[in-house]
Amino acid sequence: MSPAEAELAEELAVVRPALLPGYRAELAGARAAVLTRLWRALVHEPLPWITGRVRGAYGVALRLADGRTLHGPHVDPYATGAPVTAVRLDRERHDDPARLTNALAVPHAAGFAVELGHSAASLALSRAGADHRREWPVGVPPAEGWGKDWEWEQRVADGHPFHPNCRSRPGFSAADQLAYGPEHRPVVELGTVAVPAAECLVRGDWPAELRAPGRVLVPVHPWQAAHVLKRSADPWRRAHPLMSLRTLALPGGPHVKTALSARLTSSVRDISAYSVEMSAALTSLAVDLAKRTDGLLHVTRTLGAVTAHSPDLAALLRESPQVYAGPGERVLPVAALPATGLPGSGDWLTTFTRLALTAGLRLLDLGVALEAHGQNLLVVLAADGSPRRLVYRDLADVRVSPARLARHGVAVPALTGRLVTDDPGVLRRKLFGSLVAGALAATAGSGPALGAAMRAALPDLPRTPDLAALCEGPVPAKALTLMRLSPDTPGDQWTALPNPLVLEPGAVDQ
Template sequence: MRVCRTVAERDLAAELDRERPELLSPYLAALPGARAAVLARLWRGLVHEPLPWVASRTSGGDGVTLRLTDGRRLHGPRSDPWATGTTVGSLELDGAPYSHPALLMAALSVPGRARFAAELDGSTASLALSRTAPRPTKPPARPWEWEQRSPDGHPYHPGCRSRPGFSATEQLAYAPEHRPVVGLRLAPVTGAMLRGPWPSGLRDGDTALIPVHPWQAEHVLADRRLLPGPQAHPLLALRTLDLGRDLHVKTSVSAQLTSAVRDISAYSVENALITSDVAARVADRLGGRLHVTRMLAAAGAGTPDLAAVLRESPYAYAGTGEQVIPVAELPAYLAPHSPRARLERITGFARLALGVCLDLLDLGVALEAHGQNLLVVLDAEGRARRLVYRDLADIRISPARLVRNGFPAPPLSGRLLNDDSTALRRKALGCLITGALGPLAGNAPTLGTVLEAATRDLARTADLQALRTEPLPAKALTLMRLTGGDQWAQLPNPLFNAQG
């Protein structure tokens, strides 16, 4: 298979040849496009993030040249940090062309390159596999089907399809873009940490039956006794599934998907319902513009690899003639509209989303409102009416702001609490703009136009002033994979051009 150029590409191809031969040719055909898509995401990070081994960046008519601290030069096309759907055919490192992101990263003499190169290799191969999934041709028949339509994952992250530890067969069996039905397992746990009314259907006397993802069952909990569980449909987050009856379950998957290991800490189990109550009470001040999906119950065995959270479905918040869709899928939903109508609807959504997130931030809650966590209630004409937010595990709560606005101090401790304005704005605005508004706009000029129109009439808080006058915070996704931990970049604010 000479078309395969790396270890991950060859391994995945060999497995398909054995297990799913009908997918081998579509997978091989998808590889060049997947390489170019991941390389574009990597180039975005190299051009715009504060990488310590990039000495300087020079833009010219033929693109951008990075001078590295080891003296070499890396050259490529201009990079719009807010562009989506872009591809880069190749980059030149001291004149040598590199068209595969993993091979380029391996050639860079930088700390962490070997691990990250392996991630880029896996991301590229898995993206090609995701693109073999047949694209839906009809509108979703059930609300959660919106979450199974896009094959490409995070629009800016070079690890957009990084799923280390998942074989090709497992990706086909569990990943939402392949639209499988997943058979969960149940782990009997006596003396489990329970928060909220754990359902009778997930009990055996005094023993809690904790839902377990089948990947976790095979790779992490193989020595435990597990029972057959309910059938469920995987959502955008893969380890979160729709159980029907307006109920979603978030399971532990001890694998690094995109950037983070997706298990559930004892801290999250302990504080799930308290966090839900605090966020919902604050959201009530917004006059119905935001619904926070309630955490119904949580259970854990004391370790992050065996825990689950039950929460209500966001799709229950659709009224007559309305539908709820994840913001990550809003570009696809709006695609059939004319350019003018599409821009009008994007601006309307941005005005609603920025108003809600800034008002909530002023009250003391910073949402992580990216395209997975944030959903929008649309009327029959595709106009945004309300927002729905799910997954409170990584929000931030400011006790000082809550108290200032007449709320009691939250009965919480630990990482969810933060009074630092910079950290709160990074969480609320960085996630909303980088994870929702940027991908929806699709490029810097459109994003600037949208932000200018959407913020024009909002209340002039200090947080809005920062948004309108400072560079935009964004997670430094490439730097994070090389060094670990949260890292931030300051990206050019397209509002400056839109304001003239």
């Protein structure tokens, strides 16, 4: 076991000994899953210390700046299966992603290796405690338990499909993961912290139950209260954690996005005052624009947002996506679709791809580029599992083009800062990087399947300059490993993946 794996095992032996055998059994597969994501990044991201990539009959060789060579299998950049169990650094075999990263000895590798060790250990624990049922319950009404906000979200055990830090939760003990990780299906006791109203920024309709005379009650995650705020919170409501862990569903009510000042995958999940400030105007714009998609897309409204002028003490209340489900329908995050078995049909995948690209391209042409990855994008499914409509949630990282809005006669809202850009490259990277290289790729499971679905959907897509750009060039994707190895470089960094529309078998490593 690695140090991270051994530490988690020791904790688990105390807090949940019955889960220990399953955890140990999952370790090798978890290491391979993280190594698979890391190897994909090494092959496809513009890492400055990789000076050459050579594809051969038996795999890929990566030449390093120090003269060494990494050898591993061919990589389909859109694949989510076919785990990589080992690679070679010169003649040394590596099956542990953390030890491989340490052996590379490149700038910032040591810190990243620690994160990868935590990712593999946490992933093994997630898989050991996961609900492994993988079927779509045709004919089972939502009232019987399949339509709850959190039901399918909690089946996503593996986290981000392409990030090596897919399950990295530094600062979370085994007890914390069991208490708060959605894949373990806990019920979380949310609390509130009372803040003088004069010291708060509030946007939207903040409910009466979260107000007191002269004070605003800010919902607080219990991990945040204990580890960051280091104070007790007053009991408030019981809630079920969703895929993002820090967002929870109140039974029969809205979703609560809490500040969680821990690095999950790439980012520290606090809530900036900027996000709170922009929330109401952004919600109004996005909801209005979604009405122009002929019913293909709904956007969940941010009902209210508050911050005590600290990213560590803030919260948003957001409409549940379930309000957009009709009789007999269910709303599932796209990231949960592989667990249903539905994407296995080519016709199903084409229908879904057509729906997602049409909605995304229409909104992009109107002036909003969605961050439409599998966690933010949800699909409304009929009782037979066929995709009907889409729901989008969490507007915190979209991009808005005033010029495009004005071209369509849409009043430009009072938005400022990083959300606003007219740069078509930035707008397209935002949508295509999240939707094509993210949600659609993970749903299709491979480049050939994704390419086939996109080609079949192509005749029905909106004929816009953005579609032409998608068809003609490589697909942008966040360079997630480069970003973790470049902690001094702010903002997103990008790579270019071969276009699945023209991807040929055997040409996936360039």
